[in-house]
Amino acid sequence: MGTLSLSDFQDVKIPAPWGHISGRWYGNRRERPILAIHGWLDNLGTFDRLIPLLPDYIGVLCIDLPGHGRSSHIQPGMFYSVLDYVYIIPLIMKEYGWRKVSLLGHSLGGVLSFMYTSLAPHTVDMVISLDKLLPLSIPKESEHMAQKMEKHLVEENRQVGGHLHEPPSYSYTQLCKLLAKGSSGSVTPELAKHLLHRQVTKSQLYPDRFFFSRDGRIKFYNITPLSIGLGEEMARRIQRKPYLIIKGSKSIHLPLDLCKGTMSILGQNNPHYEFYELEGTHHIHLHAAEECARYIVPFIRHHRPPVLTSWSLAGKEAELSLTEKPKEQEKYLAMIRNNPSKL
Structure with missing residues (x-):
């Protein structure tokens, strides 16, 4: 058996009431694939370095969440929310007629995977979560949410008049540095190309300059934080589900002191639960793809092995x-x- 090819894909558009969800279906398109969901402000390009390391007998459908990448933006007057994003999973399942789903999620994608699996555990056969498990409350949460609401309204007003002028544009080198800075160094300028190719548009006013085409409102989405107790109760609903979690050692997005109760419940009497901490930052699957694949590939082979009809x-x-x-x-x-x- 070989591995998937990054050039062997089919672009897909999944219809939604507000437009469409864009995606790329890599590899085997005759059987149900793994559904891969990226993190906040990213897009499906986040899996570019991991895809070529996965076994070629199974397909992987990577999507752009609404407002990200090449997916449609939601309507004016609406706002983005983690709870609304969760419904993207059953929407895609309905489109393709899947009764089960295999989930691979990074950051926000990991949160959506956890929340959906807890709500509908009978429809999930395995979960791979990269450097995030659940959204936890932070100090002064109400103040933080109020600030995001105000900024969301400012951004929406800016978009109303956006047809009169382009957003700020930059050279490609500047964009790489901006993305690296925005990720707090988790994505290096050298790796930024994997994310930029789906979220920038060429300027019509200035040659060799580009601007971000993602919806600016996603920067102020409602994260819907969970209390530790609620997170643990949701984990109990998941029961003995095959669950692989990989944490970046330098990342703050999976605090073990706050998540230990939830993770302990996931692993309780569960021979299919695995946790690994690897050297690296939040985008561990992007800058340390080979190290992640050492654990992801055996997990996939064990819980989604090739079948005779494959x-x-x-x-x-x-x-x-x-x-x-x-x-x-x-x-x-x-x-x-x-x-x-x-x-």
């Missing part, structure tokens, strides 16, 4: 059809069923 086995089945030895066919098929890892 496209990755088509060549093997064709070879069997050429032989005239039925007993050898039966023996070979049994070996595939019992030891898929040997393929």
